[in-house]
Amino acid sequence: MLSWHNETADLVWVYPQENAELAEKIVKEFRIHPVVAQVFVSRGFTTLEQIHTFLYGRLPDLCDPFLMGGMPQAVQRIAKAIEQGEGILIYGDNDVDGMTGTALLTEFFRYIGANVFFYVSNRGAHRGSLIVEALEYALKNECKLLITVDCGITAAGEIAKVVENNIDVIITDHHAPTDKIPNCIATLNPKLVNNSYPNQDITGVGVAFKLAHAVTEHLTAEGKLPPKKVDLKRYLDLVALGTISDMGTLQGENRILVSYGLHELAKRKRLGLSKLMSISDVDLNDLSTFTIASKVAPRLNSLGRIDDPQKGVQMLLIRNAVAAEKMAIELDLNNIERQRIERAMAVDIESKLLMHPEILSKKAILMHSENWHPGVIAILSTRIAKFYNRPTVIMACDDKVAKGSLRSIPEFPLLPVLDQCSDILVNYGGHDFAAGVTLKLEHIEEFKRRFIEAAEATLKDSDVLTKLRLDAKINFDELTFDFMESLKLLEPYGNGNPQPVLYCDAKQAFPPKVLKKAHLKLYLVQGEGDRMLEGIALGKAAQSPLLRKKDLVLRIAFTPQINNYQGQSIQLMIRDFQILGSSQEIDPLPPLL
Incomplete structure (x- = not known):
């Protein structure tokens, strides 16, 4: 049987480039471990300024929201709607990026006194016009302004129908335009040709946050909001959740937003999200982009995939503990059903590939x-x-x-x-x-x-x-708890900033153990040292017969992690390995290419 869904592919190793002079400067300037310095070199950093921005970016370093084309027009129209008590409809896409952006703007506008509604279309089934569904909802609630979130840039015809019904439209989106740009009050999208916003990789919820930021600045400057009434940091948990879920590039502004957003998530101030994290077995002491992407996001996304994404926004806004608990359980059950459907489809796809x-x-x-x-x-x-x-x-x-x-x-x-x-x-x-x-x-x-x-x-x-792109060479004696602490400087990990992949040669101390019929546990030593490290190689059980020879030397590519089972130890999550031969046959590890 094919095994694309549960094993690793054959990998071509790409060794890192070396720049000893730059690496030495990085070590001296930032007082970091040489291996971490090499990671920066491997990933294309060429100046100390770039690295300083990466390591020490703060909220004041965020881009001015008014650098985004169309922002002044959007803010003016929103200010008018608030002043005149007009209904505002927030219309969002059905994924987590859209849900979080919709929840963010809905909560923000409620807080500053706007008359706001929200609507998220269900794309789980084949349907016709989705924005026109929102139009019907807007007309029913007498809304005069529709603000899209994470959608709209490719819907010129549908937007025209909304405008024909005397409803103004502001588009906030981050997808690339594919045809005619919709005719509306303002289009906030960093991917427009004439848009000079520095962060081309901002997500849908990120654009929504920039709009809230700009509206806050405008209303405060006009004396219509007391200074410091709005603490924009309270929305960063939503920005982090949406950005991680949408695989936003974790560089520059996105990295800052997610870093601070993870801290807000850990505070568990948002009741529905707190209940969802609890039912997802999220350890707040180990909150990371990985736990959000693997545990929380799939449960929210399951609504947009097989149920009603409106519930996702409701979950993010809910203030009743009993209702929040009930919704969290419902989302968990939805995710179980989504997994069942996914498994059945995977089997069908595998069958087609075999046939x-x-x-x-x-x-x-x-x-x-x-x-x-x-x-x-x-x-x-x-x-x-x-x-x-x-x-x-x-x-x-x-x-x-x-x-x-x-x-x-x-x-x-x-x-x-x-x-x-x-x-x-x-x-x-x-x-x-x-x-x-x-x-x-x-x-x-x-x-x-x-x-x-x-x-x-x-x-x-x-x-x-x-x-498989390798970041740096390392020896076992460098794999200390202090080194693991220094690696945290590179977090949060995600798209555009993956966990570092390190490599070295090591000898098997014992033959490997097969785990759950699919994985391998390796027992490794290096040189004449008596320190043994355990490595877990996911999906590599089929290679167990090749590893039975005594004193076999492997070249391993891995990410190190802390294992807290029965005390703390350093464990190697092995991405791949190459069999080099017995210890008597091995030449020294070559220098970096």
Whole structure:
């Protein structure tokens, strides 16, 4: 059986580049461990100023919200709506980025006295116009201003219908425009060609936060808000949750927002989120981007995938403890159902790959089925694209259209290809490496043909090899608790700032132990030392027979972590290993390339 969903792929190791002079300067300037200095070198930092900004970015270093094009017009229109008591509808996308941004603006506007409503469409099933659904809700509640969150930039036609009904529109979005820019009061989007906002990678909730920041500054300057009435830090838990969930790049402004946001999350001031973290078994003493992405975000995302995302916003805003507990349990059950659907789809996809091996012979993977849930395809397209390191399109079909989730690799941006296919697409949008499409069933095969042709013409064989990028070489005697503490300087980890992958040569002290029929526990020593470290190699059990030889030397690539079981120890999470031979046959480790 294929095992793309539970094992590791064959990896091509990419060794780090070395710059001894720069590394030495980094060590002296910041008094950090040489291995940590090498991580900065490996990741392309070239100046001490860049590293200082990375290590010591603070809230005052955030970009001025008025640098974003359209912000003055947006703020003026919102101020008018507040002054005249007009209804404001916050319309958000159905993922966690959209939910958190919607909750942020709803709570903010309530706090400053605005007449505000919120609406999040359910995209879990194939439907027609989504923003027009929000229009009906806006008309019902006599709203005169609609503010989108994490959506709207590709909906010029739908926005026009809203405007025709005498409702002004402000778009806040971070997706790339694919066609005509909607005609509205203001469009806040850092990816617009004429937008000079410095942070191109800000998420939907991030743009919503910048809008709240700008409105606060404007109303305070006008004397309509008392100074310090609004503490914007209270919203950073939502910004962190949305940014982590949307895989926002954790560099620059995003890194600052998430760093402070994690501290706000740990305070558990938001009742619904606190209950959700409790039921998700989140340890507040070990709160990290990983625990948010793996435990909290999936439960919220399950609403947008298979249920009603309105509940997600309600959960983030709720103030009743009993209701919050009930909703947290409901979200947990939803996530269990989402996992069941996902497992069934994974089995079906695996079966198709076995029956049609030609699918994997191309430089892009495209599959469709009427049996797949449209709310879950994004999870599987992400996983398959990561495992095979190639552009992937997974499409769920009903009786009229196919809805596709696309994921890609750095060498193959999606939007230019989708632009070339626009004549056969009902709609499309997103980012260069994560996008969505809708197309009629009769156009599926043509879309597949064009997409695969583009991939074959663009990608080299080396581009689709799955790579493991190494950050630094290290010895066991350097793996101390002080070193582990110094690694924390690099947190928070995430997209654009992954956990460092270190490497070294080590000898097996004992043959490995197979765990749960899938993983390996390795017992490793280095040189003549008597210190043994344990390593866990996930998904590597099949290689156990190769590791039975005594004194076998391995080159291991790993991330170190603290293991708190029966006292503290340092454990190696082994990403990959290479068998070098017996200890008598091994040449010294080569210098960095």
